[in-house]
Ligand SMILES: Nc1ncnc2c1ncn2[C@@H]1O[C@H](COP(=O)(O)OP(=O)(O)O)[C@@H](O)[C@H]1O
C-alpha cells in the first residue's frame with residue numbers, strides 16, 4: 403500500500419485526497435454546525451504552590467481530528483495532559499468527554515472512557531518484553547482483573563488468550579514490531595521504545611490519544627515513521643489525537659487545528675499556517691528564545 407512506504411508529507415497529501423472524496427464529513431442540515439467536541443477543557447486552573455501552571459485554560463478537541471498543543475517550555479502543555487489523564491486534579495474548571503463531565507473521575511475510569519496517553523519521557527518497564535509492556539495497557543479493559551488474569555484460570559484465561567491474539571494481530575502488525583515482540587524494551591533503540599509506548603496506549607483501545615512529544619529526540623527517519631503512524635491512527639483507526647510537539651514541521655504537516663499556550667494561558671488557536679504567522683505566537687516563542695518555524 404502506498405501509505406506504508408511514503409514519507410509523512412506525501413502521506414498527508416494522499417490522505418487529504420481521501421478526505422476530499424469521503425462522504426462522511428458533511429451531512430444534510432449539519433453542514434455549517436460544529437460537531438460536539440470529543441474533549442472539552444473548560445476554564446481549567448492548576449497551581450503547584452506559588453506556580454500557576456494553568457490559568458483558566460479552555461479548549462475543544464474536535465472528534466476525528468489531530469489537534470496540536472504548542473507553546474514554549476513551561477507553557478503548561480504537560481500539566482494540561484496530566485489534568486486530562488487524571489494525574490492532577492484541577493483547582494477549578496471542568497473536563498468533558500463526549501458530553502460527560504469526568505472532572506472527578508479517577509485515572510483508571512478515564513482509561514475505560516477511552517482516554518489514553520504517552521509520556522514526554524518514556525514510561526515502560528525496561529526489563530519486560532515488548533509484548534508484555536503492550537499487554538499492560540490492555541488490562542485497563544479486562545473485566546476479570548490483572549491478578550485473576552495472571553492466574554490463567556477459567557474466564558480470565560480465555561480473556562487473556564483472546565486479548566493476546568488481538569494485540570498481536572492489530573497493534574504489533576500495525577506498528578511493524580513483530581520482529582522485536584520478545585525483546586526486552588531496554589535493548590531497543592529510543593525510536594522503537596517510543597513506538598512500543600504508543601503500542602501500549604493503543605492496547606487501551608482509546609478514542610482519544612494524548613501524545614506528549616512523540617518525536618522528541620528522534621532522528622528524521624524515526625520522526626517520519628511516527629508521523630505516519632499517527633496519521634494512520636487518525637484516518638484508519640478513527641482515533642482522535644491531541645498532540646504536544648516541538649517539531650513544528652510535523653505540527654504544520656499533520657495537525658488540522660493548533661492551540662497555543664504561554665505561561666499557562668491560551669494565547670491563540672486556529673489553522674496551523676495561521677498560528678505560524680500569528681504575532682502573539684511569534685512573540686511568545688521569541689521571548690522564550692525558541693523557534694516557531
Ligand atoms: N509537579 C510539578 N511541581 C511543581 N511545578 C510544576 C510541576 N509540573 C509542572 N510544574 C510547573 O508548571 C509549569 C508548566 O510546566 P509544564 O506543564 O511541564 O510545561 P510544558 O510541558 O509546556 O513545558 C512550569 O512552570 C513548571 O515548572
Ligand SMILES: [Mg+2]
Nearest residue numbers: 479480481522
Ligand atoms: Mg512538557
